[in-house]
Amino acid sequence: MSKKVLVLPGDGIGPEITEQAVKVLKRLSDEGAIDIEMEEALVGGAAYDAEGSPLPESTMQLAREADAILLGAVGGPQYDDLPRDKRPEKGLLGLRSGLGLFANLRPAMLYPQLAHASSLKPEVVSGLDILIVRELTGGIYFGQPRGIRTLENGEREGFNTYVYSESEIKRIAHVAFQAAQKRNKKVTSIDKSNVLEVTELWKEVVTEVAKDYPDVTLEHMLVDNAAMQLVRWPKQFDVMLTGNMFGDILSDEASMLTGSIGMLPSASLNEENKGMYEPSHGSAPDIAGQDIANPLATILSAAMMLRYSLGAEDQAARIEQAVSKVLDQGLRTADIWTEGTQKVSCSAMGDAVVAAL
Amino acid sequence: MSKKVLVLPGDGIGPEITEQAVKVLKRLSDEGAIDIEMEEALVGGAAYDAEGSPLPESTMQLAREADAILLGAVGGPQYDDLPRDKRPEKGLLGLRSGLGLFANLRPAMLYPQLAHASSLKPEVVSGLDILIVRELTGGIYFGQPRGIRTLENGEREGFNTYVYSESEIKRIAHVAFQAAQKRNKKVTSIDKSNVLEVTELWKEVVTEVAKDYPDVTLEHMLVDNAAMQLVRWPKQFDVMLTGNMFGDILSDEASMLTGSIGMLPSASLNEENKGMYEPSHGSAPDIAGQDIANPLATILSAAMMLRYSLGAEDQAARIEQAVSKVLDQGLRTADIWTEGTQKVSCSAMGDAVVAAL
Numbered sequence: 001m002s003k004k005v006l007v008l009p010g011d012g013i014g015p016e017i018t019e020q021a022v023k024v025l026k027r028l029s030d031e032g033a034i035d036i037e038m039e040e041a042l043v044g045g046a047a048y049d050a051e052g053s054p055l056p057e058s059t060m061q062l063a064r065e066a067d068a069i070l071l072g073a074v075g076g077p078q079y080d081d082l083p084r085d086k087r088p089e090k091g092l093l094g095l096r097s098g099l100g101l102f103a104n105l106r107p108a109m110l111y112p113q114l115a116h117a118s119s120l121k122p123e124v125v126s127g128l129d130i131l132i133v134r135e136l137t138g139g140i141y142f143g144q145p146r147g148i149r150t151l152e153n154g155e156r157e158g159f160n161t162y163v164y165s166e167s168e169i170k171r172i173a174h175v176a177f178q179a180a181q182k183r184n185k186k187v188t189s190i191d192k193s194n195v196l197e198v199t200e201l202w203k204e205v206v207t208e209v210a211k212d213y214p215d216v217t218l219e220h221m222l223v224d225n226a227a228m229q230l231v232r233w234p235k236q237f238d239v240m241l242t243g244n245m246f247g248d249i250l251s252d253e254a255s256m257l258t259g260s261i262g263m264l265p266s267a268s269l270n271e272e273n274k275g276m277y278e279p280s281h282g283s284a285p286d287i288a289g290q291d292i293a294n295p296l297a298t299i300l301s302a303a304m305m306l307r308y309s310l311g312a313e314d315q316a317a318r319i320e321q322a323v324s325k326v327l328d329q330g331l332r333t334a335d336i337w338t339e340g341t342q343k344v345s346c347s348a349m350g351d352a353v354v355a356a357l
Numbered sequence: 358m359s360k361k362v363l364v365l366p367g368d369g370i371g372p373e374i375t376e377q378a379v380k381v382l383k384r385l386s387d388e389g390a391i392d393i394e395m396e397e398a399l400v401g402g403a404a405y406d407a408e409g410s411p412l413p414e415s416t417m418q419l420a421r422e423a424d425a426i427l428l429g430a431v432g433g434p435q436y437d438d439l440p441r442d443k444r445p446e447k448g449l450l451g452l453r454s455g456l457g458l459f460a461n462l463r464p465a466m467l468y469p470q471l472a473h474a475s476s477l478k479p480e481v482v483s484g485l486d487i488l489i490v491r492e493l494t495g496g497i498y499f500g501q502p503r504g505i506r507t508l509e510n511g512e513r514e515g516f517n518t519y520v521y522s523e524s525e526i527k528r529i530a531h532v533a534f535q536a537a538q539k540r541n542k543k544v545t546s547i548d549k550s551n552v553l554e555v556t557e558l559w560k561e562v563v564t565e566v567a568k569d570y571p572d573v574t575l576e577h578m579l580v581d582n583a584a585m586q587l588v589r590w591p592k593q594f595d596v597m598l599t600g601n602m603f604g605d606i607l608s609d610e611a612s613m614l615t616g617s618i619g620m621l622p623s624a625s626l627n628e629e630n631k632g633m634y635e636p637s638h639g640s641a642p643d644i645a646g647q648d649i650a651n652p653l654a655t656i657l658s659a660a661m662m663l664r665y666s667l668g669a670e671d672q673a674a675r676i677e678q679a680v681s682k683v684l685d686q687g688l689r690t691a692d693i694w695t696e697g698t699q700k701v702s703c704s705a706m707g708d709a710v711v712a713a714l
């Protein structure tokens with residue numbers, strides 16, 4: 001039976017980049033290499049504009065029915081002044097929590113063809129290959145109580161709650177250790193246990209879970225030190241295991257080390273490996289609609305989708321090889337272009353990947 | 358009347374690095390260039406070992422009486438398993454909050470003589486000069502409620518509270534804008550307002566305070582993006598204004614961009630400009646007692662102390678020039694040594710700075 005893929009283009013460059021990934025998936029499907037049905041729906045600012053909500057119930061329903069979701073990006077400055085529950089980000093957060101997508105996998109790897117794009121010295125980043133495993137449905141992102149209240153003295157106070165239970169920590173820790181088993185067998189767990197009780201529990205539970213994985217080395221690192229070490233010598237990391245907020249910060253830092261965030265995919269999985277797949281970069285409203293965005297992160301997200309949610313490892317690898325091939329051919333979108341390579345548009349890049357399959 | 362300086366060597370390399378800064382201050386005092394009285398006391402693990410508390414009341418009393426405090430560093434692996442309220446960090450946090458040191462100033466600047474030490478490409482970091490203004494006595498570091506509790510289902514849950522009131526945000530914002538007026542007139546305020554209500558209030562209050570400083574440009578940036586932009590193009594920043602936790606992470610990242618965190622001082626000030634001064638780096642227990650640590654961050658912290666708390670701008674500048682001179686002479690401690698320069702010990706570096714005054 002064919003698998004259902006929900007495509008959520010979203011805002012900004014979202015539509016143009018997902019269009020390229022859809023082209024790639026369609027080609028594999030036309031060939032009979034994969035058996036999928038694709039449907040499209042609105043999310044984020046686009047959904048707010050059309051229906052007054054960043055995550056309409058119709059979209060949520062389709063998302064529940066889908067085997068996997070491919071998302072472009074959400075957000076744009078025109079939505080900045082909306083009330084919090086109408087903002088594009090709320091659509092993304094609603095999908096994550098509504099579908100129980102607790103495991104966010106964010107690879108930060110350097111494509112050898114793009115080594116020069118990094119702001120770091122080549123010897124510091126060449127061969128870089130880090131996987132960030134970020135908890136995505138808990139922590140301070142969803143903790144209660146939260147809000148802005150007025151104190152007795154008349155001034156306002158904003159507050160949020162950073163909270164994790166043992167079971168939440170355990171399940172994301174297992175994901176990290178299992179990922180490490182298939183990689184270089186090292187997990188670095190990030191905390192701020194010298195200050196925050198919630199991360200003291202985090203550290204303790206992760207240490208406990210590690211006992212199930214004697215073949216994996218566990219290391220603990222304070223978040224401030226991790227932010228430093230990523231700059232100093234990022235190749236010391238294999239899998240980084242983080243809570244929601246530290247993962248937000250460190251994964252963005254790590255992806256920028258490669259200098260080509262336009263290349264980095266991500267996956268957000270639930271307990272049954274149903275997943276939402278999206279590029280690590282944002283909606284880039286400043287270049288939206290100009291056909292100059294880099295679609296490769298989205299195309300690589302589609303590859304991750306085939307691997308993790310649709311059981312088509314071989315086709316995932318085919319897409320990844322095709323991407324490597326177009327880079328070898330010297331094709332580059334504007335964000336990764338350098339002297340001596342050929343600048344191509346977003347859609348031309350999509351076509352080139354299809355041709356290279 | 359002479360000013361009182363309390364010296365708190367602390368743990369690890371703390372004693373050897375403060376000793377060098379004390380040498381420098383003593384020289385200025387012997388010359389009659391400054392009028393200070395120095396006293397020493399215990400803090401951190403050293404205080405715990407001697408008196409069972411990381412911040413004995415006798416130390417706190419001296420700290421209250423002092424005009425300024427010079428701190429080495431606290432912490433070490435032997436204290437990791439102590440209960441939270443006995444750990445060395447608690448001494449530091451107790452001083453910060455007990456003395457109301459809400460304004461943490463952390464410069465991240467690249468010494469031209471050490472440009473090669475950075476893991477970033479020279480063109481990305483040359484001339485780098487960022488000032489991080491971090492709120493230090495509020496936010497999630499001190500928020501209540503906090504702890505680890507057992508839920509009804511029997512599992513434990515850790516929790517902390519991220520909280521800021523308007524007045525806390527206002528006073529640190531003023532510090533940032535005033536600092537920017539003396540620099541490049543730009544403040545980048547860091548938030549995660551798309552997710553956290555507390556930082557939504559932060560953003561709003563900072564925007565309000567900005568109206569008092571029409572000559573300073575205010576920019577808002579999400580913390581994840583800031584972590585990326587520091588790697589991508591750090592020279593876009595002048596003053597970064599942050600809460601306690603984001604400042605902890607981003608200031609460590611920023612200081613590592615320079616590749617020589619052994620060079621970076623910091624100041625923590627209260628409303629009356631009474632301050633605690635310490636190197637940005639930690640206690641480095643692995644190299645403690647070997648006379649190989651870099652004392653320059655501590656010596657430069659002493660310079661900041663003269664400038665901000667003791668009203669001796671000219672002597673502060675003299676110390677800074679002396680540091681620059683020893684670097685020009687090619688003297689380097691192990692952490693910043695490279696081929697062609699002369700490796701010196703911690704104490705020899707201190708002597709060289711005294712000689713260069």
Ligand SMILES: CC(C)[C@H](C(=O)O)[C@@H](O)C(=O)O
Pocket residue numbers: 089092093248551552581
């Ligand atoms: C858009 C925003 C809510 C989101 C997050 O903070 O998780 C984004 O930064 C990300 O990392 O996917």
Ligand SMILES: CC(C)[C@H](C(=O)O)[C@@H](O)C(=O)O
Pocket residue numbers: 194195224446449450605
């Ligand atoms: C030692 C620790 C409590 C402290 C902090 O987190 O503030 C340190 O990392 C710092 O930045 O001064």
